[in-house]
Amino acid sequence: MSKILEVKGREILSSGSTPSIEVVVKLKSGAQGSFSVPYGASAGIHEAFVLLDGDKNRFLGKGMLKAVENINKKIAPKVIGMDASKQKEIDKKMIELDGTENKKNLGANAILAVSVAVANAMANEKKMPLYEYIREAFDLKIKDYRLPNPMMVVIEGGQHADQSTDFQEYMISPIGRGSVKENVRCGIEIYLTLKKVLKEKGFSVNVGNEGAFAPSGLENNETPMKLMLEAIEKAGYKAGEDVGISLDPAVSELFEDGKYQLAKEGRSCSSEEMIEIFKDWIEKYPIITIEDTLHEDDWENWPKLNAAVGEKVAIITDDLTVTNPGRLKKAIDTKCGNAILIKLNQIGSLSETVETCMLARKNKWMTVISHRGGGETNDTSMVDLAVAVNSGFIKVGPSRGERVCKYNRLMEIEEELGKKAKAQGKEFRKTN
Numbered sequence: 001m002s003k004i005l006e007v008k009g010r011e012i013l014s015s016g017s018t019p020s021i022e023v024v025v026k027l028k029s030g031a032q033g034s035f036s037v038p039y040g041a042s043a044g045i046h047e048a049f050v051l052l053d054g055d056k057n058r059f060l061g062k063g064m065l066k067a068v069e070n071i072n073k074k075i076a077p078k079v080i081g082m083d084a085s086k087q088k089e090i091d092k093k094m095i096e097l098d099g100t101e102n103k104k105n106l107g108a109n110a111i112l113a114v115s116v117a118v119a120n121a122m123a124n125e126k127k128m129p130l131y132e133y134i135r136e137a138f139d140l141k142i143k144d145y146r147l148p149n150p151m152m153v154v155i156e157g158g159q160h161a162d163q164s165t166d167f168q169e170y171m172i173s174p175i176g177r178g179s180v181k182e183n184v185r186c187g188i189e190i191y192l193t194l195k196k197v198l199k200e201k202g203f204s205v206n207v208g209n210e211g212a213f214a215p216s217g218l219e220n221n222e223t224p225m226k227l228m229l230e231a232i233e234k235a236g237y238k239a240g241e242d243v244g245i246s247l248d249p250a251v252s253e254l255f256e257d258g259k260y261q262l263a264k265e266g267r268s269c270s271s272e273e274m275i276e277i278f279k280d281w282i283e284k285y286p287i288i289t290i291e292d293t294l295h296e297d298d299w300e301n302w303p304k305l306n307a308a309v310g311e312k313v314a315i316i317t318d319d320l321t322v323t324n325p326g327r328l329k330k331a332i333d334t335k336c337g338n339a340i341l342i343k344l345n346q347i348g349s350l351s352e353t354v355e356t357c358m359l360a361r362k363n364k365w366m367t368v369i370s371h372r373g374g375g376e377t378n379d380t381s382m383v384d385l386a387v388a389v390n391s392g393f394i395k396v397g398p399s400r401g402e403r404v405c406k407y408n409r410l411m412e413i414e415e416e417l418g419k420k421a422k423a424q425g426k427e428f429r430k431t432n
């Protein structure tokens with residue numbers, strides 16, 4: 001009854017008005033599941049291939065009809081009739097059908113859409129939440145559930161906003177309230193207070209791609225942290241106890257001619273100088289995580305950064321590792337960090353994503369499951385993935401419907417697990 005009966009892909013719009021893909025998978029049992037793929041405006045060069053149409057007369061070349069056609073005419077005939085409970089086999093079949101290392105023939109967007117839609121269909125057939133089904137499907141040896149904390153982008157710049165900062169994301173990470181619901185409330189109250197702080201100082205409170213503020217006229221790349229500390233205090237919380245600061249400078253976007261070009265400050269920096277900048281900030285501010293602080297191929301200097309501050313903060317690799325188990329293994333072996341950002345569409349299948357998460361867990365690296373900045377959808381499967389693998393954080397903006405639906409799903413899961421625990425005579429209030 002779990003055999004795949006139908007696979008149907010279609011082109012949709014993501015939050016940035018960029019096209020994306022949605023797939024619906026129907027099973028012989030009558031159950032069905034869907035998944036819509038996010039689109040990353042800021043993407044690392046080592047990410048799996050996103051197949052675009054390239055027709056400049058349609059969506060400025062970013063249409064996805066080719067990928068949709070690959071789903072409906074190439075992938076569907078191969079997976080229809082397969083047992084949907086065999087997630088690894090289905091993903092392997094699609095990867096072999098593509099036949100390339102980075103999925104450039106079929107498109108990682110096409111493969112991923114089918115992969116997660118199959119998992120959602122099976123979860124629905126079994127009448128269990130996706131996070132529980134992922135643990136079952138991949139036989140994950142994790143005994144309990146520890147829910148991720150929110151990592152909220154509150155000020156954004158770089159590729160995600162115009163005329164703001166050189167660095168891409170400044171985040172607040174509530175960690176001290178004991179429950180998802182309270183940590184989310186803490187973050188949102190700080191975000192709304194930050195809006196008041198910015199308005200009082202004459203800054204714009206328009207939001208960027210991720211629902212964070214993108215003010216122009218900031219003095220330098222350090223200014224956002226001062227504004228965030230003011231907002232944390234005025235909201236009635238304690239920095240370093242209730243909430244920490246997280247940074248994602250995304251400096252690969254700034255790397256040119258062997259240097260990091262900080263236009264906001266009128267200077268160029270070497271990798272060693274960038275490390276010194278972040279060492280200084282970590283001493284001055286309650287920073288608990290830093291991400292993408294060096295170039296995506298700077299294998300020489302990532303270990304130096306880790307040696308300098310890795311015992312104080314979580315050093316998150318993103319563009320360096322791109323949810324790729326091979327690149328993650330190299331990063332682990334060379335001691336490039338202690339945490340990894342996970343994005344489903346960086347690698348292009350659920351099986352490879354889970355493999356990467358479990359490799360990180362085995363080596364005591366924290367996982368952070370992330371949205372995409374330029375083109376998110378209302379799909380919440382990434383949240384269930386985060387819960388399934390006990391991620392430390394989910395990284396999502398604090399406003400706009402495609403962002404807040406992720407937090408709503410996380411709070412819903414907390415309620416579900418709380419009810420189950422209560423039925424067993426226990427209390428569930430576990431966050432990482």
